[in-house]
Amino acid sequence: MKVDVAIVGAGPAGLIASIELAKNGMKVVVIDEYYRSGGRLLGQLYEDTKSEKKRMWDGKEIANHLMDEALSLGVQILCKTTVWKIESNCLFISNSEIKEIHSKAIILATGAIEKALPIPGWQKVGVIAVGAAQTFTNLHRVKIGNRVLFVGIDPLSISVAMEMKKAGIHVVGMMLPAPSLMTGEKSNPQDVLEQLLMVAHMAPNYFFRIAGKLVKGKIKKLIVNLLKFNLIQIMGIPLYFRKAVTQINGQREVESVSVSNLSTNGELSRIETKLEVDTVCLSGGLLPLVDLTQVANCILVDIPELGGIVPLHNKYLKTSVEGIYVAGNITGIEGAKVAMAQGKLAAFSLLYDFKIVSEQQLQMAFNEVDIARKSSPISFLPNIKIGRKIMEEKWKAYSIPIGEK
Amino acid sequence: MENQNHEKEISFTFNGKRIKGIEGQPIAAALMANGIRAIRTCTVTGEPRGIYCGIGHCYECRATVNQKRNIRTCLKCLEENMDIKSE
Numbered sequence: 001m002k003v004d005v006a007i008v009g010a011g012p013a014g015l016i017a018s019i020e021l022a023k024n025g026m027k028v029v030v031i032d033e034y035y036r037s038g039g040r041l042l043g044q045l046y047e048d049t050k051s052e053k054k055r056m057w058d059g060k061e062i063a064n065h066l067m068d069e070a071l072s073l074g075v076q077i078l079c080k081t082t083v084w085k086i087e088s089n090c091l092f093i094s095n096s097e098i099k100e101i102h103s104k105a106i107i108l109a110t111g112a113i114e115k116a117l118p119i120p121g122w123q124k125v126g127v128i129a130v131g132a133a134q135t136f137t138n139l140h141r142v143k144i145g146n147r148v149l150f151v152g153i154d155p156l157s158i159s160v161a162m163e164m165k166k167a168g169i170h171v172v173g174m175m176l177p178a179p180s181l182m183t184g185e186k187s188n189p190q191d192v193l194e195q196l197l198m199v200a201h202m203a204p205n206y207f208f209r210i211a212g213k214l215v216k217g218k219i220k221k222l223i224v225n226l227l228k229f230n231l232i233q234i235m236g237i238p239l240y241f242r243k244a245v246t247q248i249n250g251q252r253e254v255e256s257v258s259v260s261n262l263s264t265n266g267e268l269s270r271i272e273t274k275l276e277v278d279t280v281c282l283s284g285g286l287l288p289l290v291d292l293t294q295v296a297n298c299i300l301v302d303i304p305e306l307g308g309i310v311p312l313h314n315k316y317l318k319t320s321v322e323g324i325y326v327a328g329n330i331t332g333i334e335g336a337k338v339a340m341a342q343g344k345l346a347a348f349s350l351l352y353d354f355k356i357v358s359e360q361q362l363q364m365a366f367n368e369v370d371i372a373r374k375s376s377p378i379s380f381l382p383n384i385k386i387g388r389k390i391m392e393e394k395w396k397a398y399s400i401p402i403g404e405k
Numbered sequence: 406m407e408n409q410n411h412e413k414e415i416s417f418t419f420n421g422k423r424i425k426g427i428e429g430q431p432i433a434a435a436l437m438a439n440g441i442r443a444i445r446t447c448t449v450t451g452e453p454r455g456i457y458c459g460i461g462h463c464y465e466c467r468a469t470v471n472q473k474r475n476i477r478t479c480l481k482c483l484e485e486n487m488d489i490k491s492e
Contacts, residue, residue, distance in 0.1 A: 128456055129463075
């Protein structure tokens with residue numbers, strides 16, 4: 001199969017990129033592992049506090065709309081297909097008819113995966129990753145359990161817990177994972193609450209909006225004071241910042257969790273109580289899914305502010321390998337609106353290199369990413385802008401030849 | 406039979422038992438809708454296993470589908486009369 005551009009990932013970034021490229025006359029194919037396109041949009045269903053016109057962010061509806069538009073522009077979408085190798089503009093795929101795709105350029109928009117949150121008993125039936133819980137609830141509309149506990153308190157898990165509650169599932173509360181080598185700051189009540197409040201402008205709840213403003217005013221003491229409240233609730237869901245799950249119990253399936261109190265500094269009490277639940281949602285945070293950039297020999301850099309190891313790229317989303325661009329969560333963990341704007345930017349960056357759009361048009365697409373960031377209802381990482389700056393500096397250091405330094 | 410969301414209800418078997426699901430939904434979702442969360446047995450510990458990541462990465466939800474082993478039920482879409490067995 002021969003195309004102008006191959007895009008990996010049919011989520012918000014990949015679909016928008018395909019639409020912009022097709023509008024400019026490019027022959028485009030989008031490849032995705034899942035059985036339908038939309039990516040993480042599919043599970044999203046929440047109130048958009050930043051939008052004036054439309055109050056609900058219905059990801060599935062947006063995904064359907066983008067898919068229809070892409071298809072009407074002649075974009076080919078290959079679902080249920082895995083890209084397993086990329087070598088000099090050739091993609092090797094798991095498709096019984098098409099084995100290889102030859103393209104002039106590639107956009108990798110593979111998104112993110114969830115970080116594991118291993119606590120004893122996490123292998124049991126009834127323990128489910130928060131992203132899967134979201135998809136089963138909002139997309140498949142299946143009840144994942146009768147008494148659901150969330151472990152890991154962060155913007156994603158809070159929004160999923162709220163969605164689940166709205167769907168009529170009994171969410172018994174949210175707690176932290178017990179401290180271990182794997183959990184780090186996710187088990188420290190102060191760190192967790194501080195991280196949350198730094199992104200609290202997204203505020204699903206009035207309490208967080210006010211608290212978020214205070215923290216921006218650098219009143220750190222407030223956090224410790226907030227932790228003295230034993231019952232912080234969002235939409236009737238109790239957030240237990242001072243309780244940690246030490247173990248998940250059950251014979252064949254989840255029956256209960258063992259819970260201990262945490263001090264404000266994250267020290268675990270020796271006294272354990274049992275809480276009866278049948279389902280545990282684990283939320284360990286998101287990690288950019290960079291495997292394909294690695295296979296394609298792109299240079300990777302570790303920038304924790306962006307969510308971990310990400311492909312080195314310039315501000316127009318070009319990687320260190322000629323002809324390979326990136327967009328969406330593969331560049332750092334942000335919301336769907338930013339991913340969509342990045343999809344357009346990657347497309348324009350590519351079109352600029354192919355001399356199809358002007359520098360001015362490219363600059364406009366670049367500016368739209370910042371606008372999208374400002375209008376995002378949910379932020380995931382508190383220092384994302386610093387992370388983007390670090391990436392720009394790393395690109396400068398890479399792109400200026402040694403002799404000129 | 407089609408419901409109000411234009412979804413077609415079909416039947417399939419899980420470990421020989423005939424149950425119903427929506428055509429085209431992932432097998433794992435159809436099983437969960439029937440209250441089935443344990444999909445396979447771990448060959449090392451003998452413990453049951455079910456859905457974990459839901460995006461085809463963890464391989465915890467695999468089953469034998471129409472005699473084909475190691476099919477990830479979170480990705481494979483349900484078809485009429487599918488024969489699904491635990492591994």
